[in-house]
Amino acid sequence: MPAAPDFPPAPDRVPVRRALISVSDKTGLIEAARTLAELGVELVSTGGTRKAIADAGLAVKDVSDLTGFPEMMDGRVKTLHPIVHGGLLGVRDAPEHRAAMEAHGIGAIDLVYVNLYPFEQTMASGADYETCVENIDIGGPAMIRSAAKNHGYVAVCTEPSDMAEVLEALKAEGATSLSLRKTLAARAYGRTAAYDAAISAWFAATLGESAPKRLAFAGELVQTMRYGENPHQAAAFYRFPRPPAPASPRRDSCRARSSATTTSTTPTRPSS
Amino acid sequence: MATGVSLAEAYDRALACDPTSAFGGIVALNTRLDAATAAKVLEIFTEVVIAPDADEDAVALFRKKKNVRLLVTGGLPDPTVIGPTFKSVAGGFLVQTRDTSRLTPADLKVVTRRAPTDHEVRDMLFAFTIAKHVKSNAIVYAKAGQTLGVGAGQMNRKDSARIAALRAADFGLDLSGSACASEAFFPFPDGLIQAADAGCTAVIQPGGSIGDDKVIEAANERGIAMVFTGVRVFRH
Numbered sequence: 349m350p351a352a353p354d355f356p357p358a359p360d361r362v363p364v365r366r367a368l369i370s371v372s373d374k375t376g377l378i379e380a381a382r383t384l385a386e387l388g389v390e391l392v393s394t395g396g397t398r399k400a401i402a403d404a405g406l407a408v409k410d411v412s413d414l415t416g417f418p419e420m421m422d423g424r425v426k427t428l429h430p431i432v433h434g435g436l437l438g439v440r441d442a443p444e445h446r447a448a449m450e451a452h453g454i455g456a457i458d459l460v461y462v463n464l465y466p467f468e469q470t471m472a473s474g475a476d477y478e479t480c481v482e483n484i485d486i487g488g489p490a491m492i493r494s495a496a497k498n499h500g501y502v503a504v505c506t507e508p509s510d511m512a513e514v515l516e517a518l519k520a521e522g523a524t525s526l527s528l529r530k531t532l533a534a535r536a537y538g539r540t541a542a543y544d545a546a547i548s549a550w551f552a553a554t555l556g557e558s559a560p561k562r563l564a565f566a567g568e569l570v571q572t573m574r575y576g577e578n579p580h581q582a583a584a585f586y587r588f589p590r591p592p593a594p595a596s597p598r599r600d601s602c603r604a605r606s607s608a609t610t611t612s613t614t615p616t617r618p619s620s
Numbered sequence: 621m622a623t624g625v626s627l628a629e630a631y632d633r634a635l636a637c638d639p640t641s642a643f644g645g646i647v648a649l650n651t652r653l654d655a656a657t658a659a660k661v662l663e664i665f666t667e668v669v670i671a672p673d674a675d676e677d678a679v680a681l682f683r684k685k686k687n688v689r690l691l692v693t694g695g696l697p698d699p700t701v702i703g704p705t706f707k708s709v710a711g712g713f714l715v716q717t718r719d720t721s722r723l724t725p726a727d728l729k730v731v732t733r734r735a736p737t738d739h740e741v742r743d744m745l746f747a748f749t750i751a752k753h754v755k756s757n758a759i760v761y762a763k764a765g766q767t768l769g770v771g772a773g774q775m776n777r778k779d780s781a782r783i784a785a786l787r788a789a790d791f792g793l794d795l796s797g798s799a800c801a802s803e804a805f806f807p808f809p810d811g812l813i814q815a816a817d818a819g820c821t822a823v824i825q826p827g828g829s830i831g832d833d834k835v836i837e838a839a840n841e842r843g844i845a846m847v848f849t850g851v852r853v854f855r856h
Contacts, residue, residue, distance in 0.1 A: 567712060567713060567715070570712065573714070573716075575716075576714070576716030576717065576719075577716060577719065577854045577855060577856055578719060578721075578851070578852045578853060578854050579852065580719070580721055580851065581716045581717050581718070581719055582716065582717045583714055583715060583716035583717070584714070584715050584716075585709070585712060585713075585714055586712050586713055586714075586715060587711055587712040588711060588712050588713070
């Protein structure tokens with residue numbers, strides 16, 4: 349277990365100078381981007397998200413402008429770059445980190461708003477195997493996890509309601525608080541855990557495994573309860589994610605193909 | 621469930637509570653299984669015995685029997701460890717913190733004119749601990765560290781009290797001077813009256829019903845010592 353380096357304590361209030369936005373669900377995106385722009389936040393984005401923000405007449409940089417690397421491999425590789433992850437993970441107040449950021453031209457990213465390729469919905473819709481695989485988001489969870497780890501400096505949002513909370517804080521305080529960033533980080537890891545749980549469940553179902561070595565599933569909080577069986581027991585009600593079991597003929601097509609011919613598959617390009 | 625000066629005696633006393641249901645049952649021990657107890661257990665058809673540990677000669681006895689499984693856990697789980705428990709519901713699940721509640725004599729509030737004797741206090745706590753692990757509605761009669769009657773899973777408490785007494789009578793167990801535990805409050809005096817009529821002299825229950833006064837009055841009329849725990853231990 350690596351010991352924690354002797355970092356200076358994280359600041360409570362962190363202003364947001366630069367935000368990275370890459371969303372599949374664009375609900376409220378333009379409003380959020382506009383508010384950030386009005387607050388003087390520099391916007392960086394990817395693919396479809398960048399286009400949507402630009403089309404709304406807002407200044408936005410493409411992540412490729414930062415990294416100097418083009419988006420490649422059908423979008424599989426676009427944010428997986430030290431410029432992005434260094435900007436997320438760098439401990440601003442640690443002299444060595446600061447020096448590395450300066451030496452390599454890594455600019456800090458203070459806010460990340462990423463919601464993931466809709467793997468769960470794609471899988472539930474009975475999409476074919478290749479489409480399901482192509483909708484496994486890699487760059488998104490990586491950015492979420494980097495940002496969440498560095499919650500001392502970075503605020504991470506994975507759904508519109510998170511973003512709304514951050515915007516409220518920025519409008520009221522001009523900064524995010526450490527407690528808000530911690531809350532967001534905890535939610536973010538819950539989100540990526542649920543996402544991976546959905547992927548592993550889909551894989552297990554595809555392979556016909558009824559007892560996978562690790563059975564992961566994520567409940568979604570519906571509501572907390574007044575109490576459990578007894579008043580001294582805290583309780584909450586969780587909803588299951590949609591079952592991954594292939595039931596309809598369409599879902600059966602989600603099974604692995606043995607040949608390499610992937611003729612009719614046109615992966616719906618994730619929109620970010 | 622029962623205690624004893626030896627494990628074999630505890631087993632005998634537990635078995636006496638309901639020898640009918642013990643057929644094809646599971647025996648759980650909280651101490652090392654010895655040969656004397658193993659021999660007793662093997663006298664009737666038993667599916668599983670679970671114990672923290674077992675003596676070699678006890679294990680040898682089990683080896684001779686084909687259809688009995690002996691599970692050795694290597695220890696006892698700590699009942700005070702917090703953690704989640706789950707209940708399935710359609711489309712999801714309920715998560716709750718484990719019921720780690722434990723009672724000591726100091727937690728008990730005497731609500732009747734007569735205070736319980738030390739023996740009654742011990743029996744009440746023993747009965748209440750068992751009631752905690754019985755499906756609701758639960759009524760448990762116990763005396764001197766022996767369970768005498770269990771009424772489980774009924775729609776109302778009065779029926780549980782009646783069934784618990786009925787079981788005790790079926791197996792020739794005398795409820796006079798026993799303690800009665802109810803895992804939730806008696807809403808009406810009827811359940812308590814049932815227990816008193818069966819011979820119990822001490823009642824332990826959470827209290828907190830709007831009918832408490834009437835239940836206390838019924839207890840006083842019958843010379844029952846009753847304590848409130850303030851803690852309910854439903855298990856559904």
